[in-house]
Amino acid sequence: MAGSIEVLVPGGQVDPGPPLGPELGPTPVDVQAVVQEINDETAAFDGMEVPVTVDYEEDGSFEIEVGVPPTAELIKDEAGFETGSGEPQEDFVADMTVEQVKTVAEQKQTDLLAYDLKNAAKEIVGTCASLGVTVEGNDAREFKQRIDDGEYDDHFAN
Numbered sequence: 001m002a003g004s005i006e007v008l009v010p011g012g013q014v015d016p017g018p019p020l021g022p023e024l025g026p027t028p029v030d031v032q033a034v035v036q037e038i039n040d041e042t043a044a045f046d047g048m049e050v051p052v053t054v055d056y057e058e059d060g061s062f063e064i065e066v067g068v069p070p071t072a073e074l075i076k077d078e079a080g081f082e083t084g085s086g087e088p089q090e091d092f093v094a095d096m097t098v099e100q101v102k103t104v105a106e107q108k109q110t111d112l113l114a115y116d117l118k119n120a121a122k123e124i125v126g127t128c129a130s131l132g133v134t135v136e137g138n139d140a141r142e143f144k145q146r147i148d149d150g151e152y153d154d155h156f157a158n
Helices: 020-024 031-045 071-079 098-111 117-131 140-148
Strands: 003-010 049-056 062-066 094-096 133-135
Touching: 003 020, 020 031, 031 049, 031 062, 071 094, 071 098, 071 117, 098 117, 117 133, 117 140, 133 140
Parallel strands: 094 133
Antiparallel strands: 003 049, 049 062
8 A cells, every 4th residue: 555645844843733644644654753754854944835745655664755845935935024915016025135036046946947047046036026026126027137138147157
């Protein structure tokens, strides 16, 4: 009865309750051991929603694969706000620096389709636009154009 469970959990704060506990309950694994290992492996993403896959075997052994949190979660954590804007084109909730964009791009680059850091940053800035986050005081779409124009090539060199 080997299987796999995919859940989104709060980094470093998992407990045996929902959403993980009910999924693991019918399996042969030690739930507390799984919870402890997930908390250890997701501690760096404290409080952020993190995708986790638990693969288990009939003998109770298990392996955990921790994904990278969604881009919006990384941006919220980096910029220090709770929720995005209801009107992202008009009502801005935060402003990020180029260095903050670069940090999020580096964290997320392996999960993105971008082939380099510059294009990963453009994807991050696109998410900023949908959340109502400005970059360096500029509308995110304007900032993306400035990246396209090469203005920040020195920041996003691999």
